[in-house]
Amino acid sequence: MLKEEFEDEFENDDEMDEAALEKFDEDPEEGFVPQVRDYSDRRILIWEEDEARRNACLEVLSDLLxxxxxxxxxxxxxxxxxxxADDWDTFVVDFYTEGVSESDFIKRVNNYPGSILVALSMGPLTLPDERDPAKTEYLRRLFDIERSGTQLHA
Structure with a gap:
């Protein structure tokens, strides 16, 4: 009985929740289309040692924001x-990278006024996945949080 209840609860795993749906316009021919947002006031610094992951993260976030x-x-x-050298409002790092969480950079970012620290696992970031509205909305929400020295983990 418990197994059936658990399966029923997650039967529609691919469907978005109501809060995520609010971020989309419904087009009768295309289904749900993301609303266009302007991130021109955002300045985001990404630190990732692995070149492939760094490039993927940059490409995904450029597409998304x-x-x-x-x-x-x-x-x-x-x-x-x-x-x-510059003013930044958001810093993106991968805490799975050895030494990042204890680094001087993270210590500085934690004291950087009005900034957001977003910790992403950059390994699984790929453009085809991130172009799926059901997945991108949750990632985008990390960058819509009001800036106030917040740390976010995805």
Missing amino acids: MGATLKAVATEAEALEQIE
């Missing part, structure tokens, strides 16, 4: 240099 200024760097030294 239209108008945002994004910069991706490979080393902690480059990331620290960017903190000094």
Whole structure:
């Protein structure tokens, strides 16, 4: 009996919840279409050592956050240099990368005024998956949070 209840509860796993549906317009011919948002006021710094993951993350976020200024760097030294050189409101890192969580960069970001720290697992990021509205809406929400020194984990 318990197994049947569990299966019924998750039978429609691919359907979006009501909050996610609010972010879409319904087009009778195309189904749900994401609403266009303007992220031109956002400045996002990505630190990822692995080149393939860094490029995938940059491409996915560029696609997702239209108008945002994004910069991706490979080393902690480059990331620290960017903190000094420019103003950023959001920092994206992969906490699964060894040493990131204890790094000087994370310590600096935690004290960076009005910033958001988004921790993503960049390994599974791919454009085909991230172009699926059911998946992108949850990722996009991480970047719609009001800035106030928030840490977000996905």
